[in-house]
Amino acid sequence: MYVAVKGGEAAILATHDLVAEARRGDENVPELGVAQIREQMGLACGRVMNEGSLYDPDLAALALKQAQGDAIEAAFLMRAYRTTLPRFGSSEPLDTAKMSIRRRVSATYKDLPGGQVLGPTYDYTHRLFDFTLMDQAAPAESPARPATQPLDASMPRVPDILGAEGLMEEEAPPAGDPRPFDLTREPVTFPADRDVRLQAMARGDEGFMLGLGYSVQRGYGNSHPFVGEVRVGEVAVEYVPEELGFAVDLGDVTLTECQMVNQFAGSKEVPPQFTRGYGLSFGHSERKAMSMSLVDRALKAREFGEAATYPAQQDEFVLYHSDNVEAAGFVEHLKLPHYVDFQGELELIRRIRKEREQRLADQQSEALPEAAE
Amino acid sequence: MTVHQSISDETRPAYNYAYLDEQTKRMIRRALLKAVAIPGYQVPFGSREMPLARGWGTGGIQVTAAIIGPDDTLKVIDQGADDTTNAVSIRRFFERTADARTTEATDEATIIQTRHRIPEAPLKAGQIMVYQVPQPEPLRKLEPHEAETRKMHAWAEYGLMQVKLYENIARFGEVTTTYDYPVMVNGRYVMAPSPIPKFDNPKMQMSPALQLFGAGREKRIYAVPPHTSVRSLDFDDHPFRIQSWEQPCALCGAADSYLDEVVIDDQGGRMFVCSDSHHCETRRAEGHRGAMLADASALHLVEDEAKP
Amino acid sequence: MTPNDTLIGAGFADPVFQSQGAFRALLAALSEPGLACDLGDAVVPPAGLEPATAVALLTLADYETPIWLPAALRDGPAGAWLRFHCGAALVDDPAKAAFAVIDGAATEPKLAAFNAGDDQFPDRSTTVLVQCAGLDGGEAVTLEGPGIAGQRSIAPTGLRPAFWAEVEDNAAVYPLGVDVLLVHGAQVLGLPRSTQIVEIR
Numbered sequence: 050m051y052v053a054v055k056g057g058e059a060a061i062l063a064t065h066d067l068v069a070e071a072r073r074g075d076e077n078v079p080e081l082g083v084a085q086i087r088e089q090m091g092l093a094c095g096r097v098m099n100e101g102s103l104y105d106p107d108l109a110a111l112a113l114k115q116a117q118g119d120a121i122e123a124a125f126l127m128r129a130y131r132t133t134l135p136r137f138g139s140s141e142p143l144d145t146a147k148m149s150i151r152r153r154v155s156a157t158y159k160d161l162p163g164g165q166v167l168g169p170t171y172d173y174t175h176r177l178f179d180f181t182l183m184d185q186a187a188p189a190e191s192p193a194r195p196a197t198q199p200l201d202a203s204m205p206r207v208p209d210i211l212g213a214e215g216l217m218e219e220e221a222p223p224a225g226d227p228r229p230f231d232l233t234r235e236p237v238t239f240p241a242d243r244d245v246r247l248q249a250m251a252r253g254d255e256g257f258m259l260g261l262g263y264s265v266q267r268g269y270g271n272s273h274p275f276v277g278e279v280r281v282g283e284v285a286v287e288y289v290p291e292e293l294g295f296a297v298d299l300g301d302v303t304l305t306e307c308q309m310v311n312q313f314a315g316s317k318e319v320p321p322q323f324t325r326g327y328g329l330s331f332g333h334s335e336r337k338a339m340s341m342s343l344v345d346r347a348l349k350a351r352e353f354g355e356a357a358t359y360p361a362q363q364d365e366f367v368l369y370h371s372d373n374v375e376a377a378g379f380v381e382h383l384k385l386p387h388y389v390d391f392q393g394e395l396e397l398i399r400r401i402r403k404e405r406e407q408r409l410a411d412q413q414s415e416a417l418p419e420a421a422e
Numbered sequence: 423m424t425v426h427q428s429i430s431d432e433t434r435p436a437y438n439y440a441y442l443d444e445q446t447k448r449m450i451r452r453a454l455l456k457a458v459a460i461p462g463y464q465v466p467f468g469s470r471e472m473p474l475a476r477g478w479g480t481g482g483i484q485v486t487a488a489i490i491g492p493d494d495t496l497k498v499i500d501q502g503a504d505d506t507t508n509a510v511s512i513r514r515f516f517e518r519t520a521d522a523r524t525t526e527a528t529d530e531a532t533i534i535q536t537r538h539r540i541p542e543a544p545l546k547a548g549q550i551m552v553y554q555v556p557q558p559e560p561l562r563k564l565e566p567h568e569a570e571t572r573k574m575h576a577w578a579e580y581g582l583m584q585v586k587l588y589e590n591i592a593r594f595g596e597v598t599t600t601y602d603y604p605v606m607v608n609g610r611y612v613m614a615p616s617p618i619p620k621f622d623n624p625k626m627q628m629s630p631a632l633q634l635f636g637a638g639r640e641k642r643i644y645a646v647p648p649h650t651s652v653r654s655l656d657f658d659d660h661p662f663r664i665q666s667w668e669q670p671c672a673l674c675g676a677a678d679s680y681l682d683e684v685v686i687d688d689q690g691g692r693m694f695v696c697s698d699s700h701h702c703e704t705r706r707a708e709g710h711r712g713a714m715l716a717d718a719s720a721l722h723l724v725e726d727e728a729k730p
Numbered sequence: 731m732t733p734n735d736t737l738i739g740a741g742f743a744d745p746v747f748q749s750q751g752a753f754r755a756l757l758a759a760l761s762e763p764g765l766a767c768d769l770g771d772a773v774v775p776p777a778g779l780e781p782a783t784a785v786a787l788l789t790l791a792d793y794e795t796p797i798w799l800p801a802a803l804r805d806g807p808a809g810a811w812l813r814f815h816c817g818a819a820l821v822d823d824p825a826k827a828a829f830a831v832i833d834g835a836a837t838e839p840k841l842a843a844f845n846a847g848d849d850q851f852p853d854r855s856t857t858v859l860v861q862c863a864g865l866d867g868g869e870a871v872t873l874e875g876p877g878i879a880g881q882r883s884i885a886p887t888g889l890r891p892a893f894w895a896e897v898e899d900n901a902a903v904y905p906l907g908v909d910v911l912l913v914h915g916a917q918v919l920g921l922p923r924s925t926q927i928v929e930i931r
Contacts, residue, residue: 057510125475132471133437236466236641238851239569365568375639378476382556385478385508389501389538389697392683393600393619396665401594439746448792451753452828455790456853458761459909459922461876465853489757491750576849608876608924610905630879632761647761647877647924 072117086110095303095332096120100373101127102233102252104302104331121254125374132233139228141287141296145306145329146206148282152333155207156276157310163204168281169333207278208308208325218313218324241364246348250341251330253371259336261361261371262343269359270347274309274326281305281333305330307338311346313353324349440487440520446470450488450643454634457645462607463575464558469641479512480638482535482554486516489550489634490533496522497531502539502680502697509537526700538601540622542679542701545631547648553616555637558644560604560614580612583655591660600665606653607646615652621664621680626652671696672714673724674705738807739774741788741815748772752789759911759920764873764882766865766917776811778803780861780913783831784811787859791816791829798827798844798856800836827856834862834889834912841896846906855923856908863888865914872929873921875901881928884919886912898927 073080087094087110094109101109101124108130112123152168155161211217229244230237237245250258265272283301290297309326326346328338347361360366370376438444446468453467472480490496496516500509504526512535516522525531528543535552545551561571564582574580583604590597597603603620607613615623616635626633626646633646646652656662670677672693679701681694693714696702706715706724718724742748752769759767775784791797796819797812804820808831812818821827824843832839847855868887871894874880900907900923907923 057505057507058514061507061510061514128471129473133441133443135443233471234468236468238466239567365566369568374471375476378478378480379556379639380477381475382477385537386501386506387538387617388682389619389680390601390617392681392697393621393665395683396667397598397600401596401598404595444745444749445792447749447753448790449794451757452790452795453853454757455760455857455909456855458757458877459924460852460905461924463852463905466851489750489754491747491754493751572850628879632757645761649879650876 072115081114083107083110083114086113092333093118093120095330095334096255096337097123097127098331099334099337100124100252100254101131103127103131106332121373121377125377128374138288138290140299141289143284143286143302143304145280145284145304146204146209148204148280148284148304148306149301150200150204150280150282152281153204153278154276155278157207157278158210161205161207161210163201166200204280206280206306206308208310211277211310211323216323217310218322220325220327237368239365240351241368243345243349246364246368247327247329247341247345249368249371250328250344253341253367254373254376255334255337255340257371257373257376258340258344261347261367262340264359265343265347265361270361271350271355272326272343272347273312274343274346275311276339277308277310279305279307279335279339281335303332305332305334305338307335307342309339309342309346316354324353437519440490440516441473442470442484442487446484447488450484453643454485454488454645457634457643458632458647460611461646461650462605462611462613462644464637464642464644466641467643469638472638474511474515476639477556478508479535479537479554481636481640481643482537482552482638483512483515483636484638485552485634485636485643486533486535487520489552490516490520490522492521494522494532495530496524497526497528497534498524498536499534499539499541499698500537501682502541502701503699505699527704528700538617538619539680539697540618540625542676542696542698543704545625545629547630549631551629551631551633553618553633553635555614555616555635555642556639557602558614558635558637558640558642560602560612575611578610583612587655588657591657596660597656597662603662604655606651606655608650609653612655613644613646613652619665619680620654620662623652623654623662624664628652667694669694669713671702671705671712673712673718674702674710674715675712676702676705676710738811738814739776742772748785749789752785756786756789756911756918756920759918760877760909760922761920762877763875763920763922763925764878764884766919769916769918771916776807778806778808779811779831781916782913782918783859783861785916786911786913786918787812787818787829787831788815790857791818793817793819795828796821796826798822798824798830800831800833803831824856830856830858832858832860834860834886834893837890837892841900841908841910844908846900846903846908849906852905852907855906857911858908859911859913859918860889860893861913862886863914865912865917865919870929870931871927872931873925874928875925877920877922878925886914886919894927894930897921897925901926 087106093113094106097109097112097120098104108127112126115126116122150166152170153166208217232245232248284304285301286299287296288299289295307328311324311326313322313324315321324346326342328341330337344361344367348364348367350357350362357363449468453465457465472483474480498509498513500506513524517524528541533550533552537554559571561574561583564586565571587597601619602614602617603623605613605615605623615626628649630648632648635644654662667681671679671681673695676696679696679698682697684693684695686693755767755769769782769785771781773784775781798821799809803809809820824830824839825845827844830844841858844856844858847853864887866885868885870883870885873882904923909923910921912919
């Protein structure tokens with residue numbers, strides 16, 4: 050029967066209650082604390098900070114709690130909050146060469162100043178369940194083995210080592226060193242410059258970036274990368290207030306940086322040089338930073354005069370489709386009512402079919418007398 | 423409950439009036455003024471992250487937030503109805519963030535935010551229609567690259583669109599686009615009217631109301647000023663035509679309104695009723711009665727205002 | 731210069747609602763060309779700016795929108811007032827301005843000196859506020875175009891002799907062109923690039 054949808058507001062409010070109930074789950078199980086999520090789900094918090102474009106581990110943990118662990122919903126919460134925050138200014142550029150290292154690996158050299166630092170990684174865990182974690186009160190953890198020697202004070206970045214030899218594409222700011230574009234405040238136009246591309250990828254969906262980066266490796270893009278370096282650690286954020294005129298330290302952020310070294314044939318003007326793919330992300334998020342650095346290099350196709358044949362090389366494709374909050378909104382909007390437009394389609398298809406039947410009937414009645422002749 | 427305050431009391435955080443900060447409103451307002459100066463042209467704007475999902479009306483919401491003030495009366499519709507869930511949600515957003523005075527009556531509204539319909543009652547001078555737009559680029563289905571479609575608009579190269587429409591005619595005997603049917607605005611720009619059914623296209627032509635379009639995800643704003651030519655693309659031998667139904671509205675008897683189809687049983691039973699819920703209610707209150715009004719009323723599915 | 735000359739007068743007392751009201755008047759002015767719209771008396775303008783000019787710029791300009799002013803205004807209280815309240819940069823090159831204020835009776839600069847946008851982004855054009863002696867009482871000019879039901883007649887005064895020819899030239903490059911707001915007192919009258927001049931008597 051005709052369903053009048055009066056009472057929509059009451060129904061909407063009821064969904065809020067129901068989602069709160071679903072979020073809480075069985076009340077006999079203790080409620081999860083935001084601090085627990087921040088401390089024990091750090092990688093999830095990192096992803097939410099990246100895709101929410103806001104470095105705040107507490108808010109990321111709150112977003113995950115409120116979103117029942119849905120990373121995209123949590124990123125959405127972060128962004129909707131971020132957009133309302135006042136801006137005091139921009140920090141000084143971060144110096145990742147001065148990172149206080151937790152992990153640093155290079156695939157291009159067996160050993161290098163500062164050495165290979167494995168740090169906390171799942172790389173060699175064999176992915177065997179640790180069933181002791183099932184217990185509420187796990188036995189006292191064996192403390193991490195202390196390093197036999199302290200890390201070197203100097204940990205030069207691998208591309209800088211190559212750069213000193215003139216073998217690495219130089220990272221130079223554009224002429225005049227303009228203020229970087231802010232894609233959360235200004236509309237993007239194409240072709241997009243590298244600052245815009247890197248920003249978009251830094252907040253892009255990890256899974257989408259991973260898939261695109263993978264496609265580059267499989268031949269959908271001209272890439273022959275080596276991991277020059279992946280480094281994870283803390284970097285100081287400095288800010289120069291107008292009234293002081295000198296930099297003050299605002300605290301540290303945890304970052305993951307990946308620099309890929311790629312082949313490049315050079316040209317008449319430029320001697321052969323390695324080219325760079327760059328990835329940077331909040332928290333410990335190697336998969337994201339590595340994927341980003343693959344796609345960053347692929348997107349330089351235009352600058353290097355390469356054909357931009359594949360999706361990962363096309364800035365419009367990558368930038369428009371990597372934003373998971375936008376993508377999720379548009380995909381999921383299909384569940385909103387569309388019955389007005391659908392009615393238009395029904396009216397058309399019924400009429401076309403009816404007219405077609407009429408036409409066939411007419412043809413048949415015309416054809417019959419001819420057959421009789 | 424309202425959550426905004428214009429002057430912060432410095433003790434607790436609060437959202438600005440109509441959610442957006444003033445700098446954002448200025449940016450949107452500048453885009454709106456350029457949009458009315460170049461009817462049908464899509465102005466890029468710095469669309470903000472909104473607390474509602476992309477694709478759920480964030481463009482329309484940003485436009486409404488940038489124009490609304492204490493003197494306004496807001497009507498929000500989705501599919502022509504005031505009581506669809508997303509319309510309720512957006513109306514509630516403005517009640518909370520802007521103390522908005524709201525109405526369901528088309529002729530009382532100064533701002534009408536809509537998804538997918540233009541009301542049946544004629545719009546008046548002084549009214550502003552705000553359309554929620556999912557895909558502002560009418561050429562996007564023909565050419566996915568923004569860099570290319572921007573050139574096509576710059577040079578008014580719309581041949582591809584004509585070809586596509588004509589291919590339709592060759593195959594089906596008519597243009598098979600039933601909604602978001604492209605229009606030519608002020609003889610210069612081809613424009614997406616948003617996914618309104620083509621039934622509503624003629625209402626845009628020389629409308630006395632100002633029509634504003636917001637695409638949040640795609641970050642475009644465009645406009646049609648009052649009394650502006652809005653012509654649906656067609657051909658001399660295949661003139662534009664709109665949808666029609668074989669029966670009038672089952673509730674109010676209207677024979678000239680856009681109808682929704684309601685499946686009433688699993689035996690193929692159908693009922694056709696006005697998509698514009700306020701229009702239908704107004705007509706019933708005036709004593710118009712459709713064939714199934716008594717049945718629907720007996721089941722308390724609608725109120726039959728004519729009955730004592 | 732006396733100390734009083736350097737004092738900067740107040741802006742909006744209630745920025746949220748006063749700018750909203752003024753914006754709606756500006757929106758009406760550009761969507762219904764030729765219709766005089768009242769921007770109110772929310773601010774006391776600095777010397778050289780009409781009240782409606784001051785309100786319009788306070789409503790629309792900020793650090794993202796460079797403003798062009800005649801040298802006398804730029805170097806005087808008006809320039810200081812706009813820098814302070816809008817945070818706007820004042821530019822020398824008319825072609826770099828998002829907003830411009832000109833004296834309608836002065837012979838320079840011409841409308842064509844300002845930015846008309848480009849064919850892919852015609853919106854990136856200057857909005858020119860033309861301060862004039864009055865919005866009625868002058869020769870009758872008949873307008874046609876979007877926003878006008880049929881035709882509309884206006885009669886502003888205090889405009890340079892070649893002004894209407896410049897407006898015609900501006901409309902001829904549509905969809906490029908500047909958008910003009912004639913300003914006098916608290917009122918503005920819009921002449922967007924889409925408006926055609928039909929007749930001048």
